[in-house]
Amino acid sequence: MNKLVETFIHMSFVSVFRYFLLAGLPFLLFYLFFPNYFRRFKIQDRYATQKDFLREIWYSMQSSLMFIVIALLIWFTPIKNYTLIYDHLHDYPVCYLFASVFLSLVIHDTYFYWLHRGLHTTFFYKQTHQVHHQSINPSPWTAYSFHVLEAVGEGMILLVIVLIIPIHQLGILLFTIAAFAINVYGHLGYETAPKWFRHSWLFEVLNTSVHHNLHHSKFVGNYGLYFRFWDRLMKTENPDYVKQYDAVMAKRRAGAAARLQAEAV
Secondary structure, eight states, X not given: OHHHHHHHHHXXXXXXXXHHHHHHHHHIIIIIISTTTTGGGBSSSSOOOHHHHHHHHHHHHHHHHHXXXXXXXXXXXXXXXXXXXXXXXXXXOHHHHHHHHHHHHHHHHHHHHXXXXXXXXXXXXXXXXXXXXXXXXXXXXXXXXOOHHHHHHHHTHHHHHHHHSOEEHHHHXXXXXXXXXXXXXXXXXXXXXXXXXXXXXXXXXXXXXXXXXXXXXXXXXXXXXXXXXXXXXXXXSXXXXXXXXXXXXXXXXXXXXXXXXXXXX
């Protein structure tokens, strides 16, 4: 019991610290310290309110608690015996550690897409997912802002992963950090992708902040998390996505040009 309590306290501290670090730093940078500089990167012209931020943080703390409970159930119940978690890094080649993280992201993307589609059915949307969509104009704090039941569904991806692929505890940690960081980018409210990204093959594969922001402003379409694959295959990608992305990038270029002109005067 002491081990369980100690692990719970440790995981709670790590989870809360990670949330406020990975969501808080972008929030400080884009929303508090340099909002004028980054204004041209803003996807929607309007801004969320302090009330929105506090609501998102409150729900995110509840979600974090649910994620911890799921992790503890995996580690401290007979479920652990059925997982493929390995304890020693040398059990697999070191390169597999990073491969397992990538595989976890691919699995998560598929899991999330179909869970997300389900959450947009009338019943589940009204009962759970509507909480997340209160953030019409998302911010970094929105990343974990879920109804407690949706948080359980979101957190169950960890069980799916450890049941189907071998993964070390460090791999799980790296996966959760990468997943949350990408989630924060998707909800950032600003498009920070470099200019070259638009004309690279990566644009055809990866989601952007504009991609997920459209989901929040339009409520339908763009259900994927990391990749465009499922949305394109299932024809659920917003038909205006590329046009909207190009418009945001054009605003960035115009803003940069105006800034340079102002500095030259």
